Structures are given as C-alpha cells and as structure tokens.
Amino acid sequence: GESVGLHLPTLSVQEGDNSIINCAYSNSASDYFIWYKQESGKGPQFIIDIRSNMDKRQGQRVTVLLNKTVKHLSLQIAATQPGDSAVYFCAERLFQGGATNKLIFGTGTLLAVQP
Amino acid sequence: DGGITQSPKYLFRKEGQNVTLSCEQNLNHDAMYWYRQDPGQGLRLIYYSQIVNDFQKGDIAEGYSVSREKKESFPLTVTSAQKNPTAFYLCASSIHLSGLAVNEQFFGPGTRLTVL
Numbered sequence: 001g002e003s004v005g006l007h008l009p010t011l012s013v014q015e016g017d018n019s020i021i022n023c024a025y026s027n028s029a030s031d032y033f034i035w036y037k038q039e040s041g042k043g044p045q046f047i048i049d050i051r052s053n054m055d056k057r058q059g060q061r062v063t064v065l066l067n068k069t070v071k072h073l074s075l076q077i078a079a080t081q082p083g084d085s086a087v088y089f090c091a092e093r094l095f096q097g098g099a100t101n102k103l104i105f106g107t108g109t110l111l112a113v114q115p
Numbered sequence: 116d117g118g119i120t121q122s123p124k125y126l127f128r129k130e131g132q133n134v135t136l137s138c139e140q141n142l143n144h145d146a147m148y149w150y151r152q153d154p155g156q157g158l159r160l161i162y163y164s165q166i167v168n169d170f171q172k173g174d175i176a177e178g179y180s181v182s183r184e185k186k187e188s189f190p191l192t193v194t195s196a197q198k199n200p201t202a203f204y205l206c207a208s209s210i211h212l213s214g215l216a217v218n219e220q221f222f223g224p225g226t227r228l229t230v231l
Contacts, residue, residue: 031161043119043205044158053164089157102173103156103220105150 011114013021019077023090025070029078030092034103035064035075038087047088077111085113118142119223121206126228128200136181136226137189138206145211147189148220151175152203161204164189165211193228201230 013019024032031052036044050057050064050073057064063076073090089110092105119140127173128134140147142168160173164183178197183189189208193200204227207220 018220034223041227042227043207043225046219046221049219102160105159107155107157114163 010032010110010112012114013080014114015080015082019075019084019092019111019113021075021077021088021111023071023075023106024071024072025090027092027093027094027104028068028071029094030104031095032093033064033066033073034091034093035062035073037084038089038098038108040086044089045068054076080111081115082113082115085109085111091101119206119208119221121204121223121226123226124224127134127158128228128230133192133194134228136206137194137226138189138191138223139187140189140206140208140221141187142208142221144208144221145185145186146209147183148207149173149179149181149189149191149218150205150207150208152205158205161171161191164171188223200228203227 034049035047038044091103148163149161162181164170206223210218
C-alpha cells in the first residue's frame with residue numbers, strides 16, 4: 001500500500017547548526033501534512049502542519065516545505081538545540097471523501113544533537 | 116489543564132490474558148484513535164472512533180477491541196487473540212475525523228505493554 005517514508009533514519013548535527021529532515025510521500029491525493037516530534041518514552045508532539053495548497057509554512061525556529069511535484073516534505077530546524085534531540089515523524093492525511101480521513105505515518109528520523 | 120491521559124504507563128501481562136488500556140481526553144474532541152508503535156516502524160492504526168457509540172477498524176484491528184460509551188473515553192482491550200501484543204500503545208484525539216476540515220491529532224503519553 002501507499003505509505004510515507006523518510007530518506008534518513010538518523011541525522012546527527014552540531015548544536016547551533018540548522019537541521020533538515022526529509023520525508024517522501026507517495027499519495028498524490030494527500031491534502032494535509034504534519035510533523036511530529038517524539039521524545040523517548042513519550043507520545044508524539046505536534047510541531048507544525050501544512051496544507052497541500054501551500055508550499056511553505058514557518059513556525060518558531062521551524063519551517064516546513066512541501067514540494068508536490070516530487071512528493072517531498074521537509075522540516076527545517078534553525079539553530080538546533082540539545083532539546084531538539086528526538087524522533088521526528090511526518091504524517092499525511094489521505095482525504096478519501098465521505099467519513100474517513102486518517103493519518104499515515106512515516107517510520108521516523110532520529111535527530112541527534114551533538115554539544 | 117486540557118489533554119489526553121493514558122494509564123497505566125507500563126503494563127505487564129501473562130500470555131492468554133486480556134488487558135485493557137485506558138485513554139481519557141478532556142479536550143471535547145469528537146474523534147479518538149488507537150495506534151500501535153513498534154521499533155523501526157511508523158504508527159499503525161488499530162481502531163478509531165468518530166463519535167460516541169461508533170468505531171471502525173483500522174489497519175491492524177485483529178486481536179483488539181474497543182468501546183466508546185462516553186465522548187471522553189476510548190478504552191482498548193488487547194485480547195489473547197493478539198499474537199504479538201508487546202508494543203507501545205498510543206491514544207490520540209482530534210476535533211473531527213470527517214470532512215474537509217483539517218485538524219491535527221493530539222497524542223497521549225502512551226502505555227508500554229509487555230507480555231511475559
């Protein structure tokens with residue numbers, strides 16, 4: 001079946017550098033995308049979302065870019081801090097019409113911030 | 116404080132026993148979900164519910180059961196029919212499930228179930 005995947009399972013960066021986490025999605029009918037952060041032993045935490053009618057959205061220190069032509073999603077974290085160390089998931093909403101709109105999750109990328 | 120609570124945080128079960136995981140939310144959300152998370156895999160949907168007294172199977176419903184008698188509560192029972200139940204279980208909720216409106220899912224802290 002169609003699913004969300006990630007290019008890099010592990011990303012190691014130096015504190016203060018910018019981080020870029022990538023995600024490829026395969027379903028052209030997906031109209032909404034979310035990035036979640038999950039710290040060890042905890043539930044995922046919402047970071048930022050973007051609709052398919054946008055190509056960029058910015059939050060506090062984070063930016064999500066959407067390229068629908070190549071079905072690619074990225075999360076940019078500026079001035080990465082040790083507290084950013086976690087697993088990052090992307091998720092897509094497959095709009096199926098009617099009553100069901102479920103999220104499809106990628107496997108996650110581990111971001112390791114080196115002091 | 117508004118949020119989603121799951122209990123217990125850790126749960127141990129003997130083979131052949133049923134066990135129920137609790138999920139409560141005070142966000143006034145209509146939709147609730149149960150996911151299973153295994154190492155190296157994405158979240159997989161077990162069951163979801165759009166409204167009280169209604170729920171649908173997700174992608175891996177076999178060996179699980181749910182109920183939605185109250186808007187705030189969506190307990191998950193892991194039955195003895197689930198052959199590989201050891202995993203991290205996550206409950207989530209969102210304002211709505213259906214329609215064009217988009218809304219993120221808020222997750223609880225999770226329950227780690229281990230079968231002995």
